[in-house]
Amino acid sequence: MPEPASTFGAGIDSIYYIILWITGAIFVLVETALIVFIIRYRHREGRVAAYSHGNKKAEIVWTVIPFILVLFIVYASNDIWLEVKRADQGGAAPADALPLRVVAKQFEWNVTYPGPDGELDTADDFVKRNQLHVPIGRAVRIDLGSEDVIHSFFLPDFRVKQDAVPGMTIPVWFEATRTGEFPLACAELCGLGHYRMRASLTVHEAADFDLWQSQEIAASGSPTGASEIDTERANEAEISEGEESA
Amino acid sequence: MSTTQLLAPNVTAQHWADPSHPDDRPFIRRYIFSTDHKTIGNQFMFMSLFFLLVGGALAMMIRWQLGWPGQPMPGGGVLPETMAPGGILLPEFYNSLVTMHGTFMIFFAIMPLLVGMFGNWLIPLHVGASDMAFPRLNMMSFWSAVPAGFIMLASFVVEGGAAGAGWTAYPPLSAVPEYSGVSTGQQLWCVSLIILGFSSLMGAVNYITTIVNMRAPGMTWMRMPLPIWSLFITAILILLAIPILAGAAIMLLFDQTIGTTFFLPEAGGQPLLWQHLFWYFGHPEVYILILPAMGVASEVIANGSRKPIFGYPAMVGAIVAIAFLGWIVWGHHMFQSGMNPLLGSSFMLSTMIIAVPSAIKVFNWLGTIWRGDIHFHTPMLNALAFVGMFVIGGLSGVFMASTPVDIYIHDTYFIVAHLHYVLFGGSLFAIFAGIYFWFPKFFGRMLSPTLGKIHFALTFVFYNLVFFPMHNLGLGGMMRRIYDPNQYGFLEPLQPMNTFVSVFALALGVSQLVFFFNILWSLWRGEKAPENPWRSNSLEWSLASPPPHGNFEAMPAVYRGPYEYSYPGRGEDFWLQGEPPDGGAVHAPTGGAPVGEGVPQ
Ligand SMILES: [Cu+2]
Ligand SMILES: [Cu+2]
Numbered sequence: 015m016p017e018p019a020s021t022f023g024a025g026i027d028s029i030y031y032i033i034l035w036i037t038g039a040i041f042v043l044v045e046t047a048l049i050v051f052i053i054r055y056r057h058r059e060g061r062v063a064a065y066s067h068g069n070k071k072a073e074i075v076w077t078v079i080p081f082i083l084v085l086f087i088v089y090a091s092n093d094i095w096l097e098v099k100r101a102d103q104g105g106a107a108p109a110d111a112l113p114l115r116v117v118a119k120q121f122e123w124n125v126t127y128p129g130p131d132g133e134l135d136t137a138d139d140f141v142k143r144n145q146l147h148v149p150i151g152r153a154v155r156i157d158l159g160s161e162d163v164i165h166s167f168f169l170p171d172f173r174v175k176q177d178a179v180p181g182m183t184i185p186v187w188f189e190a191t192r193t194g195e196f197p198l199a200c201a202e203l204c205g206l207g208h209y210r211m212r213a214s215l216t217v218h219e220a221a222d223f224d225l226w227q228s229q230e231i232a233a234s235g236s237p238t239g240a241s242e243i244d245t246e247r248a249n250e251a252e253i254s255e256g257e258e259s260a
Numbered sequence: 261m262s263t264t265q266l267l268a269p270n271v272t273a274q275h276w277a278d279p280s281h282p283d284d285r286p287f288i289r290r291y292i293f294s295t296d297h298k299t300i301g302n303q304f305m306f307m308s309l310f311f312l313l314v315g316g317a318l319a320m321m322i323r324w325q326l327g328w329p330g331q332p333m334p335g336g337g338v339l340p341e342t343m344a345p346g347g348i349l350l351p352e353f354y355n356s357l358v359t360m361h362g363t364f365m366i367f368f369a370i371m372p373l374l375v376g377m378f379g380n381w382l383i384p385l386h387v388g389a390s391d392m393a394f395p396r397l398n399m400m401s402f403w404s405a406v407p408a409g410f411i412m413l414a415s416f417v418v419e420g421g422a423a424g425a426g427w428t429a430y431p432p433l434s435a436v437p438e439y440s441g442v443s444t445g446q447q448l449w450c451v452s453l454i455i456l457g458f459s460s461l462m463g464a465v466n467y468i469t470t471i472v473n474m475r476a477p478g479m480t481w482m483r484m485p486l487p488i489w490s491l492f493i494t495a496i497l498i499l500l501a502i503p504i505l506a507g508a509a510i511m512l513l514f515d516q517t518i519g520t521t522f523f524l525p526e527a528g529g530q531p532l533l534w535q536h537l538f539w540y541f542g543h544p545e546v547y548i549l550i551l552p553a554m555g556v557a558s559e560v561i562a563n564g565s566r567k568p569i570f571g572y573p574a575m576v577g578a579i580v581a582i583a584f585l586g587w588i589v590w591g592h593h594m595f596q597s598g599m600n601p602l603l604g605s606s607f608m609l610s611t612m613i614i615a616v617p618s619a620i621k622v623f624n625w626l627g628t629i630w631r632g633d634i635h636f637h638t639p640m641l642n643a644l645a646f647v648g649m650f651v652i653g654g655l656s657g658v659f660m661a662s663t664p665v666d667i668y669i670h671d672t673y674f675i676v677a678h679l680h681y682v683l684f685g686g687s688l689f690a691i692f693a694g695i696y697f698w699f700p701k702f703f704g705r706m707l708s709p710t711l712g713k714i715h716f717a718l719t720f721v722f723y724n725l726v727f728f729p730m731h732n733l734g735l736g737g738m739m740r741r742i743y744d745p746n747q748y749g750f751l752e753p754l755q756p757m758n759t760f761v762s763v764f765a766l767a768l769g770v771s772q773l774v775f776f777f778n779i780l781w782s783l784w785r786g787e788k789a790p791e792n793p794w795r796s797n798s799l800e801w802s803l804a805s806p807p808p809h810g811n812f813e814a815m816p817a818v819y820r821g822p823y824e825y826s827y828p829g830r831g832e833d834f835w836l837q838g839e840p841p842d843g844g845a846v847h848a849p850t851g852g853a854p855v856g857e858g859v860p861q
Binding site: 015016025026029030033034036037040041044045047048051052055056057061062063064065066067068069072073076077080081084085087088091092094095096098099101105120162163164166168170173174175176177179180181182184197199200201202203204205206207208209210212 | 612
């Protein structure tokens, strides 16, 4: 597994290692017993098998012990699951989260950024295809949707995977802990181009993210439809507008 | 319990074998449209082994593409331009390959081998009946599975190719041709599975009726061999689960053809509804594919260890518990689907609890070989491999049952590794064990033990070299069903491992030819099989190999449980269920299964 790059990544990995240790121990125990018995009790001249129909005590022991172990695993897993899914908040992302919208379609990821005002569905929103940019150290809330078939939004380094289902908007959140460029993959068979439905996620320092955002707005022209020459001024207007509304 | 109360009126009207009267059925009634359960079992074997070959060939192509992405496949030139121009597999054909590999293996190979073949071979003989309760229905069950299989196969040659939305056929991809590029193939997929559903239902009612009504006097529930217990519970699962699959497939077919929108969001349909229906069938299906394997493995392990099965009542209880829990876990396939995360928690709990009855079974198998006198005949080798591999498949299941861990490994090769440890390492090894064990009974010839051991050794080694590394591919983040992993920079370092897996997958595929050769060769040239080559206990082993039409010459009587191996003080280390206790002096041994409780009426 790649080194985790999200706040909850290490927690998910820790439960993975707990399960690995428990199942690993059982694996070694059972397979060793199997091999030892196979060797020890192989047919030899004069060997007679024991006549036994079982043992109640043994049955109870190997019913109760696995039961306790799985209950422990469920308990430990559920803690992290509820934290990742923020079930106690009804699935809502942290309040200060950067809102983004990701809409999947065959075979691309369209990311809507809120622009300087920090709100979706306002005039300063802009859309990037197959490029997800987020700041480090700030939660990101993604409203995940799909235009056609089911896709799956998979950020391996962030331990994030969520199906994108047409007709539904599903909340996803994470908070990056490392800067850099990471893969975004489609994990659900979605047709001919499924295997190449990839995008990149770039995690910036907070200041760099703002810089990237203003460069994007500058490069793509004013989101309000002003001419390219007016872009910079328009941008400033957008920004101040954003501040006012904040 | 009085056994007579359990017997339906038709039991007295059974047509037992009549040695004074030659079997004068015409060829066609004897071998083709036969109502004899043994012949139907054989037919299911040949049909399913054919589809096992087909599914295997598709897997070889998948592994070629993953091992050597974009390279022309040797011999691929024979495929039409629409599949592999110049031998290079196309992405759309690759999607059909993964879809049809899963479909053929699950529905047309593993399921009919376990249920169709073993069910027909074993149920009437093990309970002491002359045939199934409804022999004609039984014949229809087989003869509707055949066209279903060929419709599925034919979909490769229709325009647009075979279904390509995965064996799970998630809509909208599976429902709208513009999304998948496949129209007719996707419809044929539904039609084929609907027909196959009828086949399974006809089998299931037959099995249930036969087991409930036609057990010979003395064959109490707790004296039934474990394959019969597992097939009985499996038949109940089929009866309840298959209509859900067939219903969902009909809805999907309507979405595809007559403009309904059950699963399409444009008009208020729900893509997730399909997943709920599919997995509400699909998880019981998982146990349809493993319970009979467990039963067969239990039978062979007790025989190979020359010991009574350890904890027979616990084994039966575990089968029932697994089957029951199997109905309330389907959501574990949908943790990342957008289903409410709180539902995820409850499905995690129910799923994890299934580990308990599974563990009970494993420990009881260990208890059975413990202090045994283990004979390593070919069936036993495969049955022991079944236990060893099922343990791995079961333990890896704990990872994905854990909702947070599943976030990462869902839809990756970790899942592919897990399901192959259960379905190949588990089901298929048990199928091999069962075929080596019962082939002599139904074809009158032994399978070659030398070829059998070669086949076992090659399969066991290559199998692990193929599927164990897939766990690592999945942990490396490699998604399922991708045509070319090298599209992703982070998957490029996994290419050597993918090539490694593919090399041994091809070797695994080729080694199966030893098995097929063994069957064909032994059918004509194998050593003649005696009545009871494995010195086993259940009723079929006191009959000729193969048993005559009608099986028994008269209603057999059953005097003891099926696992009375190494009974102290007997000269033999086995004790046929139908052998009368000598001189009426029955020494009931202590503990476990009821033995020799009186002589049946
Ligand atoms: Cu996709
Ligand atoms: Cu399942």
